[in-house]
Amino acid sequence: MTQSGFGPDLAEVFGPAHQDGGPELVQLLTPEGERVEHPDFSFGDGLTDADLAETVRGFFRDMTLTRRIDVEATALQRHGELGIWAQLLGQEAAQVGAGRALKPQDYVFPTYREHGVAWCKGVDPLKLLGLFRGVDQGGWDPSENNFGLYTIVIGAQTLHATGYAMGMQRDGVVGTGDPERDAAVIAHFGDGASSQGDVNESFIFAASYNAPVVFFCQNNQWAISEPIERQSRIPLYQRALGFGFPGIRVDGNDVLASYAVTQAALQRAREGQGPTFVEAYTYRMGAHTTTDDPTRYRLSDDVERWKLKDPIARVEVYLKRNAMADQEFFDAVAAEADELGHRLREGCKALPDPQPLSMFDHVYAEMTDELVVQRDGFAAYLESFEGAH
Amino acid sequence: MTQSGFGPDLAEVFGPAHQDGGPELVQLLTPEGERVEHPDFSFGDGLTDADLAETVRGFFRDMTLTRRIDVEATALQRHGELGIWAQLLGQEAAQVGAGRALKPQDYVFPTYREHGVAWCKGVDPLKLLGLFRGVDQGGWDPSENNFGLYTIVIGAQTLHATGYAMGMQRDGVVGTGDPERDAAVIAHFGDGASSQGDVNESFIFAASYNAPVVFFCQNNQWAISEPIERQSRIPLYQRALGFGFPGIRVDGNDVLASYAVTQAALQRAREGQGPTFVEAYTYRMGAHTTTDDPTRYRLSDDVERWKLKDPIARVEVYLKRNAMADQEFFDAVAAEADELGHRLREGCKALPDPQPLSMFDHVYAEMTDELVVQRDGFAAYLESFEGAH
Amino acid sequence: MAAPEANATQKVTLAKALNMGLRQAMEDDPKVLLMGEDVGKLGGVFRITDGLQKDFGEDRVIDSPLAESGIVGTGIGMALRGYRPVVEIQFDGFVYPAYDQIVCQVAKMCFRSQGKTPLPMVIRIPFGGGIGAVEHHSESPEAQFAHTPGLKVVACSNPVDGYWMIQQAIAHPDPVIFLEPKRQYHADKAELDETATPDPLFSSRLVRQGGDVTVLAYGPTVKTALKAAEAASNEGTSLEVIDLRTLSPLDMGKVYESVRKTGRAVVTHEAHVNLGMGSELASRITEECFYSLEAPVLRVGGFDTPYPPSRIEEDFLPDLDRVLDAVDRTLTF
Amino acid sequence: MAAPEANATQKVTLAKALNMGLRQAMEDDPKVLLMGEDVGKLGGVFRITDGLQKDFGEDRVIDSPLAESGIVGTGIGMALRGYRPVVEIQFDGFVYPAYDQIVCQVAKMCFRSQGKTPLPMVIRIPFGGGIGAVEHHSESPEAQFAHTPGLKVVACSNPVDGYWMIQQAIAHPDPVIFLEPKRQYHADKAELDETATPDPLFSSRLVRQGGDVTVLAYGPTVKTALKAAEAASNEGTSLEVIDLRTLSPLDMGKVYESVRKTGRAVVTHEAHVNLGMGSELASRITEECFYSLEAPVLRVGGFDTPYPPSRIEEDFLPDLDRVLDAVDRTLTF
Numbered sequence A, B: 001m002t003q004s005g006f007g008p009d010l011a012e013v014f015g016p017a018h019q020d021g022g023p024e025l026v027q028l029l030t031p032e033g034e035r036v037e038h039p040d041f042s043f044g045d046g047l048t049d050a051d052l053a054e055t056v057r058g059f060f061r062d063m064t065l066t067r068r069i070d071v072e073a074t075a076l077q078r079h080g081e082l083g084i085w086a087q088l089l090g091q092e093a094a095q096v097g098a099g100r101a102l103k104p105q106d107y108v109f110p111t112y113r114e115h116g117v118a119w120c121k122g123v124d125p126l127k128l129l130g131l132f133r134g135v136d137q138g139g140w141d142p143s144e145n146n147f148g149l150y151t152i153v154i155g156a157q158t159l160h161a162t163g164y165a166m167g168m169q170r171d172g173v174v175g176t177g178d179p180e181r182d183a184a185v186i187a188h189f190g191d192g193a194s195s196q197g198d199v200n201e202s203f204i205f206a207a208s209y210n211a212p213v214v215f216f217c218q219n220n221q222w223a224i225s226e227p228i229e230r231q232s233r234i235p236l237y238q239r240a241l242g243f244g245f246p247g248i249r250v251d252g253n254d255v256l257a258s259y260a261v262t263q264a265a266l267q268r269a270r271e272g273q274g275p276t277f278v279e280a281y282t283y284r285m286g287a288h289t290t291t292d293d294p295t296r297y298r299l300s301d302d303v304e305r306w307k308l309k310d311p312i313a314r315v316e317v318y319l320k321r322n323a324m325a326d327q328e329f330f331d332a333v334a335a336e337a338d339e340l341g342h343r344l345r346e347g348c349k350a351l352p353d354p355q356p357l358s359m360f361d362h363v364y365a366e367m368t369d370e371l372v373v374q375r376d377g378f379a380a381y382l383e384s385f386e387g388a389h
Numbered sequence C, D: 001m002a003a004p005e006a007n008a009t010q011k012v013t014l015a016k017a018l019n020m021g022l023r024q025a026m027e028d029d030p031k032v033l034l035m036g037e038d039v040g041k042l043g044g045v046f047r048i049t050d051g052l053q054k055d056f057g058e059d060r061v062i063d064s065p066l067a068e069s070g071i072v073g074t075g076i077g078m079a080l081r082g083y084r085p086v087v088e089i090q091f092d093g094f095v096y097p098a099y100d101q102i103v104c105q106v107a108k109m110c111f112r113s114q115g116k117t118p119l120p121m122v123i124r125i126p127f128g129g130g131i132g133a134v135e136h137h138s139e140s141p142e143a144q145f146a147h148t149p150g151l152k153v154v155a156c157s158n159p160v161d162g163y164w165m166i167q168q169a170i171a172h173p174d175p176v177i178f179l180e181p182k183r184q185y186h187a188d189k190a191e192l193d194e195t196a197t198p199d200p201l202f203s204s205r206l207v208r209q210g211g212d213v214t215v216l217a218y219g220p221t222v223k224t225a226l227k228a229a230e231a232a233s234n235e236g237t238s239l240e241v242i243d244l245r246t247l248s249p250l251d252m253g254k255v256y257e258s259v260r261k262t263g264r265a266v267v268t269h270e271a272h273v274n275l276g277m278g279s280e281l282a283s284r285i286t287e288e289c290f291y292s293l294e295a296p297v298l299r300v301g302g303f304d305t306p307y308p309p310s311r312i313e314e315d316f317l318p319d320l321d322r323v324l325d326a327v328d329r330t331l332t333f
């Protein structure tokens, strides 16, 4: 207590927002590929060595293919095939860890960067490209994979997620004890998004109704050019405590920890214990998007430091050192990645442009007479040029 | 720690939102009028007995006159002289404690219920009535008393307060060490307002820039018909911790504690130590407004229980028991209250209705040609009736 | 199900009719949820949801935290989960914190998903002035929503329409901004026959026949227009009054028909004239009935000032005399 | 103060001109503050504030947390403290979280206080489409602000206006919504003479004389209108083009004058036609020039659909051909 009576400086208690994770960071696999213990979270308990190896190989494959999607899309943007692309380079572990912790009945509300989660949920990566190419605004059917459309207005989806979770409560699929039935929602957002009123309101609604939602924040240290310190002066996961539900910081570059923590948080939600805030502490290795130039606002050695924490490299070391995967496996994944890359390149270029008149479709469930008139007028106008050329 | 690894139920740690204050409540004067000690906050240190008595008598007078303003306004509404009135009955101590802790250079951003703070800041209570009578939307000049206009959109003013405080920082009137110069802002809002995105965003901006603002929340347990539990499941003052600045709960029916805590929080702000959240734990003894009917949603014995904690009665007992005020004083205050009441009754009825054409004034700093045309057209239209009657 | 026979017809206020309509909708479809500030025990500050939480429970009639963006945003999530949320915005002036969720999410969800996630949701807004309230309690925000593709906007003007339109809006697959003229809530009673067949939701209605001037109104100004027509008829002028009912889409058929007949039109609403519904109606009428018009379409609305202190609100609001004044001006143009 | 002589005239883009205008305003008045997302080191995603934080410091060029309501709301507080905040909304589609603060607080502060607390504040919004962006990055929200009394709304269409108008807006005592056609930021350069005397901020400008049809445009469509006029002249039709520049208040003088001469008018903007600026312009023109009109005022705007995927945005946006088509329709009406 200081004389002031308002207690110590909270930054002293909680530590600064940014300190390479800090002691409270949940980690199960070090950057060097060493397994470490954590008092509360563990990975692989009860799994046979074979099953454990298979699971970790699965993570490696997911992350490798996710990264390839990202690399290909970035290249496609450079070649003018995409208008823009939001890169996830460096965030593969956070997304695959979270994505693989989901059950089929769980529902995802993503931002515009959740390509790895989409992959885990079974969304065809080609469909992700449509939005960035400008041929649609999200080509997949959310109900097919329980994976919502990308949301571009920062934070808006966290309220949708909370409402969806309130719907699950009313459907009686929370806390029944039936593992096939109990469901939860995961809301993805970034460190910058944590400043939006909507995100904080979603915390209030989720806490007030004890909704089964996991707030999964990928703190990649940056909101375009603004560092995390601009949004919070204490570790972000602490935000949740003020709303009355738990927050936890996990090493977002550690797929095992990201999986274990998200899995536990989702389980809490499914069991009816309410919301949890998971801060996946990671780093945006690339630009904000392909139109951004990070050299204007951040130091490259910062990036270099984080390179050493690469989420995929550490899993590869872990697999190899413990003979959990042979060269054949790595070659197969590499080949699969090449094939995926090829499919994306070809598929992207083949994505058809929408018909001009399609813009009048789906404004409403059924086209209004007003719009029919507008569409027909425009159609006639377009035809008037047919002759011209 | 539960097995889940997310720590204990925070409601267990913090206690429920509503538990008659709870152990963390800062109190210096009990409902029975007994002075009690608090490890961090004290009242009257360094004051001579005479000065202390005078200060407390001042509080008693402020609260008594504030209550009279409220009682008169309520009566005026019943008699059709006011369209509506927002009663503060029961919240006098929180408001007078906070109001008296302010220095002339401090600035207040009120809600629509801060009649007691307005009183302390020297705003003519008659001017408060104009808004509720419908003759204006706030008749006082904010710059005259550093008391902003009432804000009706819940929470909006907390951002204005934060921006104003950021302006003070830029004016170099924070942390200079000159007590006549250093200034701070106080933002008033209610327990319900704590759910608004704007309020949470104001916490983020204030923390991010370490702005000299005190967030003074009068938790009167109700947002119209909704109890505090709907807005927060833990004590509200804890909200601030998640944003990285201190929160504290004070007995809002104890004027000494409200004064001491607010004074210390304002001092922190003036010295450049940044924002503080003060939760004044109190109770809305009356209806939400004169148009509300609380019997539809709350139990009267709850109200009875709080009657025993009346903010004015305990000070009266304290003053009398310790011979800090004689009967003459109490009679004088009563007489002053009657006089004030009389002035308000007469003054209110005398408040002139605005001229119809005045609605075109002050839409802009200077009336636009468009509006001049509209006003003149309306003026001519009105004149066309002159003959008629 | 309420037995229609039991209470075939009864005299009800708009507030009661809306309450009955909501109750009927909740009985007809278990997916219908109500949410908003104070809609539960209190029954809403206007009592429109009176008794519904008691009868349908806290899971279906939900008191929300004090945050409009949260109300609409979580409502969207419920709709995506298959529910039919009906959210109440306590007063027109408090819809703006939810504006982003409404225009960027509610309005665009169906289009964004190419129809895969339509968003059936009703946003109830008590709107308009004349109740002697303080700032922000008497606004008319309709034009802003009508300008937003993806939203549908309707306004009821009487108890019978209130009863039917709220049920139709809830059953409709698109999001509907449902505007309720709060000044009328407890004003006049009307005979409600629950067994009748209502007009389609998105249709305007000719409420008074006349030959000299067409008067277009909706919500609170329908009553004003009808009063004006009554007064005018005493002076030998016959006004044809149309209750637009739907503001987006607009149902212009009857309007054009009427204006082609009368050659003159006056639009009246409480919203500011500048870029109010009147500007769109005047533009469309002029485009469609150019050669039939004897005079420009005149607009009688709230002035282009913020809503004034209540003591002079009746000067701000269009009234019988201002409508008649416009009628005279168009007749003598 | 920058020495005018030093760089009397130079060729600059709109982005550069706005940057120079902001710099000049900050040099002229120490109370001018800039705030927004990424406006500091990055200089804004469009680089409009490039270099300003470096030269004026972090206290005057403020990177804000990611919250638009917070940006505008704290800006209001700064203005109340005597500063002149110029806040940047990163893209048009992201102004909506701040909508409540803008329409309920910014717009009403002067009125609420009877002039005691005017609110000099500029809200910069890059607006309009055509840049191949994803959802919410190509909106045209002007009509909603123009419908709100208490706000002033202007749109610049070229570098020279950009340089002067931003300075005039900052110096103006009322809050100004300042719309910047983002598609033009880096398009054409224009000769800027910093020693010239600019037109008043709230004035429209005749940018091309003509006798057959009046074309009204602002922001991004001014260029379209001028191209159309060029093309039309080759076919012997002469268009008179007016750059409105100010959307609220509207400066109708030149417009009426022109329409009385031509008898025909076409309005073009990227915003949705329904309740767009065109509806208000058409209504006012028809009221004022009723007997001069040979045809109804026609409106060429974005369709009444959400802004479509970028691959077909040019079909959504009004272009030279659609303007000419409207011109033909009004001539052959």
Ligand SMILES: Cc1ncc(C[n+]2csc(CCOP(=O)(O)OP(=O)(O)O)c2C)c(N)n1
Residues within 6 Å of the ligand: A113, A152, A153, A154, A189, A190, A191, A192, A193, A194, A220, A222, A223, A224, A284, A288, D037, D066, D068, D090, D094, D097
């Ligand atoms: C409401 C809103 N404001 C501004 C933007 C522009 N914008 C897009 S991404 C972004 C930064 C987001 O940062 P963060 O939340 O950390 O997510 P990240 O991009 O780092 O994954 C901004 C400001 C937006 N999309 N929505």
Ligand SMILES: Cc1ncc(C[n+]2csc(CCOP(=O)(O)OP(=O)(O)O)c2C)c(N)n1
Residues within 6 Å of the ligand: B113, B152, B153, B154, B189, B190, B191, B192, B193, B194, B220, B222, B223, B224, B284, B288, C037, C066, C068, C090, C094, C097
């Ligand atoms: C944005 C907004 N939404 C709703 C309202 C209507 N309203 C006025 S007061 C109130 C309750 C406020 O409760 P609280 O913040 O606890 O303050 P109190 O009235 O108890 O002092 C509500 C919902 C409003 N004024 N503004």
Ligand SMILES: [Mg+2]
Residues within 6 Å of the ligand: A190, A191, A192, A218, A219, A220, A221, A222, A223, A224
């Ligand atoms: Mg980030």
Ligand SMILES: [Mg+2]
Residues within 6 Å of the ligand: B190, B191, B192, B218, B219, B220, B221, B222, B223, B224
């Ligand atoms: Mg309260």
